[in-house]
Amino acid sequence: MAEYLIKNGFVFDPVTGVKGDKKDIAVKDGKIVDSVSSSAKVYDASGKTVMAGAVEVHAHVAGPKVNEGRNYRPEDKLFGTRAGVNGMRTTGGFSIPTTFKTGYAYAQMGYTVVMEAAMPPLYARHVHEEIRDTPIIDEGAFPVFGNNWFVLEYLKNNELENTAAYISWLLRATKGYAVKVVNPGGTEAWAWGLNCLSVNDPVPYFDITPAQIVKGLIEANEYLGLPHSMHIHANNLGNPGNYTTTLDTFRLNEGFKANNRFGREQTMHHTHVQFHSYGGDNWGNFESKSDAIMDYVNAHPNLTIDTGNVTLDETTTMTADGPFEHHLTELNHLKWANVDVELETAAGIVPYVYSPDIKVCAIQWAIGLELALLAKDPMRCFITTDHPNAGPFTRYPRIIKWLMSKEAREERLTTFKHADKVISATHLHGLDRELSFYEIAQMTRAGPAKALGLMGTYGGLAPGMDADVVVYDINPEASFTPDQIEQAFTAAALVIKTGVPVVENGVVINNGNKRTLWVDAKVNENPQVLRDVEEKFLKYYSVSLNNYEVKGGHYIPNPYAIEVDATQ
Amino acid sequence: METVTLTIKKAPTLYLEAEATTPDALAGKSLDQIRALPVYMGNEEFTLGEFFEIAGAPGATAADTRVVVKGDVSRVKYLGMKMSAGELVIESNADMYVGAWMTGGTITAKGNVDSFAGTGMKGGELTIMGNAGNYIGSAYRGDWRGMQGGRIRVKGNVGSDTGYFMNGGEIVIEGNADVHVGTHAEGGKIVIKGNAKSRLGGQMVEGTIVLLGTVDVMMPGFKYVRDEEIEVDGEKMTLSLYVGDLGERHRKRKGEPIYGKLYLRPVKAGEDAAAREARLARAREAKKARFAPPEGSASA
Ligand SMILES: [Zn+2]
Numbered sequence: 001m002a003e004y005l006i007k008n009g010f011v012f013d014p015v016t017g018v019k020g021d022k023k024d025i026a027v028k029d030g031k032i033v034d035s036v037s038s039s040a041k042v043y044d045a046s047g048k049t050v051m052a053g054a055v056e057v058h059a060h061v062a063g064p065k066v067n068e069g070r071n072y073r074p075e076d077k078l079f080g081t082r083a084g085v086n087g088m089r090t091t092g093g094f095s096i097p098t099t100f101k102t103g104y105a106y107a108q109m110g111y112t113v114v115m116e117a118a119m120p121p122l123y124a125r126h127v128h129e130e131i132r133d134t135p136i137i138d139e140g141a142f143p144v145f146g147n148n149w150f151v152l153e154y155l156k157n158n159e160l161e162n163t164a165a166y167i168s169w170l171l172r173a174t175k176g177y178a179v180k181v182v183n184p185g186g187t188e189a190w191a192w193g194l195n196c197l198s199v200n201d202p203v204p205y206f207d208i209t210p211a212q213i214v215k216g217l218i219e220a221n222e223y224l225g226l227p228h229s230m231h232i233h234a235n236n237l238g239n240p241g242n243y244t245t246t247l248d249t250f251r252l253n254e255g256f257k258a259n260n261r262f263g264r265e266q267t268m269h270h271t272h273v274q275f276h277s278y279g280g281d282n283w284g285n286f287e288s289k290s291d292a293i294m295d296y297v298n299a300h301p302n303l304t305i306d307t308g309n310v311t312l313d314e315t316t317t318m319t320a321d322g323p324f325e326h327h328l329t330e331l332n333h334l335k336w337a338n339v340d341v342e343l344e345t346a347a348g349i350v351p352y353v354y355s356p357d358i359k360v361c362a363i364q365w366a367i368g369l370e371l372a373l374l375a376k377d378p379m380r381c382f383i384t385t386d387h388p389n390a391g392p393f394t395r396y397p398r399i400i401k402w403l404m405s406k407e408a409r410e411e412r413l414t415t416f417k418h419a420d421k422v423i424s425a426t427h428l429h430g431l432d433r434e435l436s437f438y439e440i441a442q443m444t445r446a447g448p449a450k451a452l453g454l455m456g457t458y459g460g461l462a463p464g465m466d467a468d469v470v471v472y473d474i475n476p477e478a479s480f481t482p483d484q485i486e487q488a489f490t491a492a493a494l495v496i497k498t499g500v501p502v503v504e505n506g507v508v509i510n511n512g513n514k515r516t517l518w519v520d521a522k523v524n525e526n527p528q529v530l531r532d533v534e535e536k537f538l539k540y541y542s543v544s545l546n547n548y549e550v551k552g553g554h555y556i557p558n559p560y561a562i563e564v565d566a567t568q
Numbered sequence: 569m570e571t572v573t574l575t576i577k578k579a580p581t582l583y584l585e586a587e588a589t590t591p592d593a594l595a596g597k598s599l600d601q602i603r604a605l606p607v608y609m610g611n612e613e614f615t616l617g618e619f620f621e622i623a624g625a626p627g628a629t630a631a632d633t634r635v636v637v638k639g640d641v642s643r644v645k646y647l648g649m650k651m652s653a654g655e656l657v658i659e660s661n662a663d664m665y666v667g668a669w670m671t672g673g674t675i676t677a678k679g680n681v682d683s684f685a686g687t688g689m690k691g692g693e694l695t696i697m698g699n700a701g702n703y704i705g706s707a708y709r710g711d712w713r714g715m716q717g718g719r720i721r722v723k724g725n726v727g728s729d730t731g732y733f734m735n736g737g738e739i740v741i742e743g744n745a746d747v748h749v750g751t752h753a754e755g756g757k758i759v760i761k762g763n764a765k766s767r768l769g770g771q772m773v774e775g776t777i778v779l780l781g782t783v784d785v786m787m788p789g790f791k792y793v794r795d796e797e798i799e800v801d802g803e804k805m806t807l808s809l810y811v812g813d814l815g816e817r818h819r820k821r822k823g824e825p826i827y828g829k830l831y832l833r834p835v836k837a838g839e840d841a842a843a844r845e846a847r848l849a850r851a852r853e854a855k856k857a858r859f860a861p862p863e864g865s866a867s868a
Binding site for chain 2: 074075
């Protein structure tokens with residue numbers, strides 16, 4: 001099979017500890033190898049930067065709410081539709097791109113694996129059909145558990161084994177990858193017109209608290225030994241003063257230790273922490289609490305986070321946090337979509353304009369950058385935009401520019417309409433740190449791969465790993481402008497995905513060999529859970545079990561199942 | 569000011585999308601460069617020169633350029649789209665999106681134009697000598713940013729949904745308007761000199777609608793406030809002010825809600841009120857008949 005040699009590039013790879021040394025990377029039969037034969041195709045990467053394929057830990061890129069966003073925002077595609085070239089498909093959309101643009105744009109930036117962060121189990125088939133239609137990138141999807149009736153009932157009765165057996169069943173039924181929790185209890189409360197704004201607010205009817213849900217799901221996750229940890233979007237998102245709720249949520253993770261065979265060390269991943277790091281008690285005295293948040297994160301190695309950077313664009317917010325989206329539409333008066341997903345979850349969608357002329361938006365922008373700049377361990381803090389909530393994923397190169405260049409972020413910070421107020425409500429102005437290429441590789445490759453339990457496959461350039469290799473046209477040893485950083489990361493000079501060149505000179509040239517990741521967790525047979533599933537489907541669900549399960553073939557033409565054995 | 573003349577030489581088999589016809593697109597270019605500009609039909613790209621005979625010369629800037637489009641362009645879309653300065657004259661009927669998203673300059677369409685003229689318009693003047701289709705001065709599908717500024721004048725009649733999500737600027741219609749005027753508007757002014765049908769100012773938040781002719785059916789969400797003397801298209805007159813849509817959210821200034829304004833000709837007391845009552849009674853009867861329980865059913 002094909003052999004490639006990427007010669008003479010400056011390699012940044014946290015997995016092998018290479019920090020910018022000139023090195024050749026050899027690829028054979030889809031894997032990184034020590035050496036290749038003389039017939040290997042050679043790419044000259046001299047004067048360029050070489051990294052592993054990047055790993056997206058949290059984005060909303062497939063499924064019913066993404067598609068409803070596309071459906072109800074035709075204006076998002078206005079003037080942005082482009083004809084396909086090189087046999088590729090037509091693309092369109094800015095904050096909610098078509099599936100084709102999603103695959104191409106991630107690949108062009110050097111991303112080779114992407115996690116869809118919130119799969120409503122009832123609509124898992126839709127999620128997988130969109131994943132199937134998203135070319136090049138490997139993808140997995142996290143089913144949501146934090147407001148699921150089975151989970152609420154089992155955890156209320158402290159039934160750990162039943163919770164774990166249900167998780168195992170649902171991961172298999174939906175072909176899901178991890179345990180996602182969104183506004184634990186609060187989304188179910190929304191079905192009653194209420195919310196849970198603290199970890200101790202009881203969930204109506206179920207009489208359980210968010211704290212019990214979070215701890216119970218961490219415990220069940222570690223009981224199963226899943227590749228990824230419990231992945232949470234905490235209560236009270238987006239509100240002034242919510243950093244205390246975030247710290248309360250973090251504390252629920254204390255005392256837990258990771259149990260898995262994948263090298264993962266954290267037991268909680270908290271996502272889009274930018275939206276959860278707010279001080280003040282109203283929009284007037286709204287301020288950054290990134291310092292308190294990062295002090296906690298830095299001191300607790302069993303916790304990982306992603307940033308959720310605001311990019312200052314017009315975007316589309318969408319989340320399973322139904323009450324939050326209602327709150328947002330009341331604030332900005334823009335159109336609102338809302339749905340209740342039977343026994344499982346809910347979702348809402350509202351367009352949002354993060355204007356640099358609005359003080360709160362500018363403060364949010366600063367907080368996202370502060371989190372990354374205050375992170376002592378870049379292996380535990382990952383760059384995201386919670387796409388499309390804080391901005392589209394296509395802005396990652398710009399965020400990398402701001403993180404790598406104080407000059408670039410000062411230029412932005414000091415030209416905000418309310419620059420003085422923004423500077424006094426944030427810490428960014430006083431932060432001199434400029435992230436290195438190595439730290440960027442930690443935050444976008446090795447770190448998220450490790451947190452997802454995929455460190456043996458993705459995010460590194462060690463022999464035996466999947467050959468996802470990216471060359472960026474920027475010379476780390478020469479001088480470059482901040483804008484050159486953004487350009488280089490926007491359109492990679494070369495992307496090899498599992499041994500196949502898919503992007504050359506920033507242009508997509510091949511649809512690659514896309515795979516769907518899911519976790520097959522085996523547990524002891526559990527007749528009670530199976531009986532409960534059957535009963536709830538008969539009693540409550542609008543579909544039968546037969547029309548629920550995601551079967552292979554049509555939905556998952558190219559599966560990559562990760563097996564976990566939790567039988568005893 | 570220099571003039572470029574574009575004379576259509578073959579009718580497009582489908583519809584031609586020709587946004588490269590603005591003074592902005594043509595200014596400073598040679599005739600050969602102008603002929604090579606892209607136009608689109610279906611999913612194929614063509615050149616302007618394949619469809620138009622091009623004569624004259626553009627000015628150095630858009631402001632120095634007048635573009636005259638001759639021949640039947642009733643199957644050509646996006647004439648004058650995003651234009652910022654200069655002048656565009658369309659001598660016959662034109663298709664959709666004339667002057668959409670324009671920010672400045674003047675457009676004169678001597679015939680009729682189809683729907684979406686002046687969509688998202690921010691500035692400049694658009695004059696339509698004939699009739700206009702639906703959604704003039706409105707927002708693009710899904711968008712909440714309709715006409716923001718500038719002026720549209722239609723000498724003839726307009727279709728439905730005029731000024732949908734309008735936020736600013738002025739639309740003057742010398743003829744009649746079909747249903748839905750100023751729906752979801754949050755600003756701007758619409759003057760209808762002829763007659764209107766129904767649903768004026770539905771879900772209107774702010775802005776002004778002036779109707780000098782008759783209206784078939786008023787929205788229930790507007791209430792009479794007082795008679796006022798105002799200026800309408802350069803003429804002073806006394807009209808009755810109604811405010812609404814009372815069912816919508818409204819900003820407050822000094823504790824008082826700011827409503828959308830609807831001005832109508834004052835009516836002689838009693839006369840029209842009686843006519844309106846009679847019409848409502850007829851509507852109630854019609855509705856009752858439609859929803860009447862089937863013969864012999866048990867419902868009361
Ligand atoms: Zn998210």
